[in-house]
Amino acid sequence: MNNDRAKRWLEPKTWAEAAYDPQVRAVVFQSLLVIVLLIAATEIVLNTAANLKKQNITSGFEFLSRTAGFDVSQSLIPYSSKSSYAGALLVGLTNTLLVAALGIVIATVLGFAIGIARLSPNWLASKLALSYVELVRNVPLLLQLLVWYVAVLRAFPPPAEALGLPLGAHLDKRGLHLPQLTFEHGGGALLLSILGAIAAAWFLTRLARQDRDGAWKHSSFIAAAWALVGIVPFLALLYAAAYVSVAYPTLGRFNFEGGLSIEPEFLALLIGLSTYTAAFISEIVRAGLLGVPRGQREAAAALGLTRRQALRLVILPQAMRIITPPLTNQYLNLTKNSSLAVAIGYPDLVSVFSGTVLNQTGQAVEVILITMAVYLAISLATALFMNRFNARTAWAER
Structure with missing residues (x-):
């Protein structure tokens, strides 16, 4: 069939026949669209370059090698005011990846627990889960971050009156101090x-799960x-x-010294992102569980499985095929929503690079392009991983 189509395409046609040929019209219209997009992109680039030249703003990425000259409150990698702007970019990136990775894990566990509780025969557990979902998902995330940061964490006592926690930990308005x-x-x-x-x-x-003889299982x-x-x-x-x-953290003159200190900005952002995204994940989980045919539950009960065993071994594995695609969207939303950290002062990618670095260098085009490219790369990597997981889940379902 492909050979016949190629032969028909190569056959000589009159102008009238070519005008009414769907394949010819498709190629012409697509070529015109590509030309228009290229002209528009060229015009945007030329106008941007002309405006930058008119304002005496140099373009390029040489600024990344210059000294940053500012400190960052939280950094997972070695960084100081003598580091370069590229180092500041890496600091913001690692801080964003940290809160996104931890937020995804916490939101997934919390969301699955609430989603399962929504379908629980226990009336109290079901209504509490419903109340949580309706309350959290209908309040703007930015407002929730401000509530956690200003109304909750900043309301704790000063370090001199810190709350003592088990295992030698302490909690005060300056953060959580752990051994x-x-x-x-x-x-x-x-x-x-x-x-x-x-x-x-x-x-x-x-090996144990793939062994068909059951010797490893x-x-x-x-x-x-x-x-x-x-x-x-x-x-x-x-x-x-x-x-x-x-x-162990010990109280010094102004703050706790030693141990591991977690700043309140990070705690507020992590709690806000996790609880907000968990509300949406719980509804996805509930829909996935309800999407499994009722006969599967009856078959599990006929085999003598308890409700917990049926959920873990029969219902949830089949529901994952329905849950995984929308779950990927929530992971991407959580990562992008982490950019709201600028509202509470957490030094993420947007706050450090698109904020401080942009204000100091004036390289607006380059900074915004790099920030967009980083978020795009993170999102594509997350989607690729989840798509591979979804493919494996669908294969196991068959």
């Missing part, structure tokens, strides 16, 4: 052993495989003679 583990020797070997144990446990669990074998995550690092700890110490 921190420090490795004096052998920390690298311990980290490698943990990663290796996790990889081995995952590989053995995958015994639950005790899977439990023993994941026990490696605790046994192997412990043996590595003994072999490397690593010395592990715990640094």
Whole structure:
């Protein structure tokens, strides 16, 4: 059929025949559209360059190598005021990725729990879940962030009157102060052993689930495989003679010193993003569970499975095919909504790069293009991962 279509395309035609040929018209119209888009893009670029030249603004990305000259309150990588603007970009990017990754995990767990509770036969649990969803998803996210930051976290007492928490942690208006583990020797070997144990446990669990004869599917074998995550690092700890110490936060003259301090801006943003997105994820989960035919529940009950077993082994695996596509949209929304961090002073990508760097350099076009490209790359990577997961889920369903 493709050869016949190619032959018809190559046959000589009169102008009248070509005008009424759908394939010819499609090619002509698409070519005209491409030409118009190219002309429009060229005009935009030329006008932008002319306006920048008229205002004596240099264009290009050389500014990334210049010294930033400002500090950032929270940084996961080494950074100081002597670092470059490229370093400031990396700081904002890592802060955005941190809050997005943690927010996705918390929102997923909370959303699945609330979505399952919506369908619970327990009247109180179902109504509480419904109230949570209707309250949280109908209040603007920006307002919720301000409530968590100003009305909740900033209302805690000063460091001198901090609230004592279990395990030596403290909570005050300047953040959450936690104990921190420090490795004096052998920390690298311990980290490698943990990663290796996790990889081995995952590989053995995958073998157990793919074995058709059932020899690997015994639950005790899977439990023993994941026990490696605790046994192997412990043996590595003994072999490397690593010395592990715990640094507890202690009250200094103005604030707590030592340990791990989490700033209130990060806590407010993480809590706000997680709780807001969880409300939408719960409705997605509820719709996915209701999308599984009722006969599957009846078949599970006929096999003698409890409600929890039926949900975990029968209903939820089938519902994931319905849940995964809209769940991907919520992950993307959470990542992009993290840009609202500028309202509460958290140093994310928009606040650091599109805010401070833009104001200092005046390179508006370049800064905005880089920011858009970074968010686009994060979104595409997230969508690619979720699409692969969705493909595996759909294959398992068949």
